[in-house]
Amino acid sequence: MRIPPTQTRARTAACLMLIASPSTLLAQAEVRGLVGASPYDVVRGWHEPFAPPGYTFGGNSGIFAESPDRIFILQRGETRLPDPVPPEYEGYAGSIGINVLTDTARREWHSCLYTLSADGEVREMWSQWDRLICEGSNGPGPHRLRMSPYDPERRVWVVQETFHQIYVFSNDGSRLLKTLGQKGVPGTDAEHFARPQDVAFLPDGRFLVADGLDNHRVMIFSGDFEYLGEVGGFGEAPGQFQGVHAIGIGPGGRVFALDRSGGRINVYRTVPDRTTLELDETWDGFQLPLDIIVNENSLWITDLGPLRFVKLDFEGNHLYTWMVPRDLPDGYLEVHTFTVDPTGKLYGGDNQYGRTQKFVPRPGVDPDLLIGPPWRGP
Numbered sequence: 001m002r003i004p005p006t007q008t009r010a011r012t013a014a015c016l017m018l019i020a021s022p023s024t025l026l027a028q029a030e031v032r033g034l035v036g037a038s039p040y041d042v043v044r045g046w047h048e049p050f051a052p053p054g055y056t057f058g059g060n061s062g063i064f065a066e067s068p069d070r071i072f073i074l075q076r077g078e079t080r081l082p083d084p085v086p087p088e089y090e091g092y093a094g095s096i097g098i099n100v101l102t103d104t105a106r107r108e109w110h111s112c113l114y115t116l117s118a119d120g121e122v123r124e125m126w127s128q129w130d131r132l133i134c135e136g137s138n139g140p141g142p143h144r145l146r147m148s149p150y151d152p153e154r155r156v157w158v159v160q161e162t163f164h165q166i167y168v169f170s171n172d173g174s175r176l177l178k179t180l181g182q183k184g185v186p187g188t189d190a191e192h193f194a195r196p197q198d199v200a201f202l203p204d205g206r207f208l209v210a211d212g213l214d215n216h217r218v219m220i221f222s223g224d225f226e227y228l229g230e231v232g233g234f235g236e237a238p239g240q241f242q243g244v245h246a247i248g249i250g251p252g253g254r255v256f257a258l259d260r261s262g263g264r265i266n267v268y269r270t271v272p273d274r275t276t277l278e279l280d281e282t283w284d285g286f287q288l289p290l291d292i293i294v295n296e297n298s299l300w301i302t303d304l305g306p307l308r309f310v311k312l313d314f315e316g317n318h319l320y321t322w323m324v325p326r327d328l329p330d331g332y333l334e335v336h337t338f339t340v341d342p343t344g345k346l347y348g349g350d351n352q353y354g355r356t357q358k359f360v361p362r363p364g365v366d367p368d369l370l371i372g373p374p375w376r377g378p
């Protein structure tokens with residue numbers, strides 16, 4: 001069934017207001033467990049600007065480190081700079097007070113997908129796909145980029161929130177292999193999405209779609225793209241969602257679904273019935289959980305209010321939290337997405353200051369405080 005996705009427009013608009021003004025969240029924050037310093041140092045100025053004169057990065061909504069020398073970046077176009085450019089400009093919009101999430105009049109839909117080297121230099125521009133994945137968006141546009149750890153072809157998955165679609169590309173970007181959803185047509189059935197947010201991959205070949213901000217469900221598909229079933233639904237009860245923003249997969253059949261607007265995580269498990277998931281528990285105490293990486297014995301999320309990285313065990317206990325500063329030159333307004341390469345380097349995308357930063361572990365830091373690459377099952 002096709003629907004106009006109006007049910008949660010007001011709620012989403014309110015969330016955007018909170019995202020644009022993180023200070024409004026501080027009094028409401030619930031910070032549990034041990035709080036300490038960041039275990040990483042920022043590689044300042046790592047991502048070298050490449051936009052033509054008069055432009056700079058857009059919001060970094062998706063990032064995935066395939067290797068230490070090939071980091072995929074999905075950004076929401078480029079940002080037009082003021083003329084003349086203020087002297088305090090440091091290579092990204094946030095350095096001159098531009099919020100690329102809210103100042104949409106400056107957004108232009110090009111250079112939406114590319115890769116970086118270990119040194120932060122552009123390796124590949126996938127601008128041949130700008131028309132497909134971003135041009136003409138009347139909303140946020142591209143939202144997430146993922147790769148299955150079980151896929152020998154290393155296909156690249158791009159989730160386009162505004163178009164209600166998911167694209168699957170060959171690893172070299174030469175071919176569009178699959179399109180899921182119908183452009184500009186939201187719906188609640190097995191063939192449509194309504195502002196999808198993420199995709200995640202199970203060891204048995206199935207994949208899950210966080211669908212998303214309007215449908216409030218986690219959809220289950222076979223490896224052959226056949227719809228199998230779904231869980232969730234709109235609401236505040238355990239297992240329901242107010243906005244599914246990201247999904248992580250862990251050992252023991254665990255599936256962690258971040259309910260951004262609900263400020264919690266729904267934890268499911270796989271069961272012999274491949275058409276469904278079983279709710280295990282629900283963890284509250286967050287404001288706007290954004291992204292997730294699951295490791296062998298724990299998981300990490302970013303949360304917006306206050307902006308922080310949080311490590312949890314599989315029982316939901318908060319093991320360690322480090323705050324992310326807003327202050328420049330190293331700060332963030334929103335760690336919308338993060339990834340870790342096989343050598344342990346961390347990369348975080350800011351959807352508001354408009355840039356990507358690289359982090360390296362501090363010398364002598366406790367390894368338990370570091371985020372590992374995403375868990376990969378047998």
